[in-house]
Amino acid sequence: MTRRTKSHTLNQLVVERLMHYYHLVAEQIETQTSGYVSSAQIAELLDMDDTLVRKDLAAIGVRGRPRVGFSTQVLMNSIRETLGFNERYRSVIVGAGRLGGAIASYGGFGKYGLDIVALFDADPLRVGTDLGGASVLPIDSLESTVREHGVHLAxxxxPAEAAQPLADRLVEAGIRAIWNFAPTSLVLPSNIFVRHEHISVGLAELAYYLKRNDLSNDRS
Amino acid sequence: MTRRTKSHTLNQLVVERLMHYYHLVAEQIETQTSGYVSSAQIAELLDMDDTLVRKDLAAIGVRGRPRVGFSTQVLMNSIRETLGFNERYRSVIVGAGRLGGAIASYGGFGKYGLDIVALFDADPLRVGTDLGGASVLPIDSLESTVREHGVHLAxxxxPAEAAQPLADRLVEAGIRAIWNFAPTSLVLPSNIFVRHEHISVGLAELAYYLKRNDLSNDRS
Structure with missing residues (x-):
């Protein structure tokens, strides 16, 4: 009931932080504790302010017990429910190269609701192969597959130069959200949700650490 | 001079936001404007508070001009310099599968300072191949290559089950920072910097959007 009343939209940064809490608790905390975690513990491990942790968790209806903390089970279930991991999302992967293949084969995304219906590629040599249990189909069948399976996520x-025309085709076929790994921005109607995955954000943090600690190999 | 006096450490969230500003300005703003951008523009496009944008930029010594905003050139150069993109970081990729191959072949990481010296794989069929201009070497030569080239970043x-023993070997060989794409946490000495890349954080945002808009394919 509490969560139902919280129908306002969480912004991107809150969603990302919730996901970090989820990973942290699932991977590092849940196995080591008595089933409770404090906002201070989360805050310390993620190098952030514990007030923000409490605020984020309160926003999804998760309240701690004084001196005990948050139930890890309640915390994880609430995040799963809020972020939609208990639903299923049929998706297609467009581009069956190394990265597309890595995502299809990873297998770990299923627990967040991702169902991969098919991959598509323009290269006839890739068509007909199987990646992570899904078939690589010819790019011509993109629209029909998306429509037939009611796919909303692509x-x-x-490569960067192929991204915009394919995104246009996906939108035309009925796609509502795109997870964009192509290193380029997409111009799309405002009702289409695009998440541009900048893997280089991670690299920035590493570069910053290495620089600060004089661990570069400067050859200039 | 201004930036030199700012020697305190930026935390992870600040570094990540700086990288988002950098991408935003590089990809969407720089080409469309007169060379200036306001904190309000950045804040709106990233769906955040403009006070925080100004605070982050002030922390790296970037100050705007009243009614004009921030010079995009100064902003980008300051971020590059602060985060260390103007240095070079020799690195190795351990695991020459689909994802390792995708990272080696991407080519876009060089502009952030990443130099890939070599890849390593336990599979003899992969050894001797070339990915993105770097050779795949046998895993036995990991330590010698790391030492010989003064590599600090891996x-x-x-796969998850291979990650910890390989991370231990990397640390023993002198690695100081690990960019971990394996879907598991690593236990390492506290002087080793680990960035765990949770690609599923992006998926969380998409799942949340799809759920909110009733775009799931629920079969429960």
Whole structure:
């Protein structure tokens, strides 16, 4: 009931932080504790302010017990429910190259609701192969597959120059959200949700650490 | 001079936001404007508070001009310099599977300072091949290559169960920072910097959007 009343939209940064809490608790905390975690513990491990942790969790209706903390089970279930991991999302992967293949084969995304219906590629040599249990289909059948399976989500793993025309085709076919791994921005109607995955954000943090600690190999 | 006096450490969230500003300005703003951008523009496009944008930029010594905003050139150069993109970081990729191959072949990481010296794989069929201009070497030569080239950064793209023993070997060989794409946490000495890349954080945002808009394919 509490969560139902919280129908306002969480912004991107809150969603991302919730996901970090989820990973942290699932991977590092849940196995080591008595089933409770404090906002201070989460805050310390993620190097952030514990007030923000409490605020984020309160926003999804998760309240701690004084001196005990948050139930890890309640916390994880609430995040799963809020973020939609208990639903299923049929998706297609466009681009069956190394990255598309890595995503299809990873297998770990299923627990967040991702169902991969098929991959698509323009290269006839890739068509007909199987990646992570899904078939690589010819790019011509993109629209018919999306419509037939009621697919709303597309993962775009094509080179930069191919991204925009394919995104346009996906939108035309009825796609509502694109997970864009192509290293380029997409211009799309405002009702289409695009998440541009900048893997280089991670690299920035590493570069910053290495620089600060004089661990570069400067050859200039 | 201004930036030199700012020697305190930026935390992870600040570094990540700086990288998002950098991408935003590089990809969407720089080409469309007169060379200036306001904190309000950045804040709106990233769906965040403009006070935070100004605070982050002030932390790296970037100050705007009243009614004009921030010079995009100064902003980008300051971020590049602060985050260390103007230095070079020799790195190795451990795991020459699909994801390792995708990272080696991407080519876009060089502009952030990443130099890939070599890849390593335990599979003899992969050894001797070339990915993105770097050779795949046998895993036995990991330690000698790391030492010989003064490599401080390793990109770990191996299955979860192989990650910890390989991370231990990397640390023993002198690696100081690990970019971990393996879907598991690593237990390492506290002086080793680990960035765990949770690609599923992006998926969380998409799942949340799809759920909110009733775009799931629920079969329960």
């Amino acid at each position: 993962v775009l793993t094509v | 990109v770990l793209t191996v």
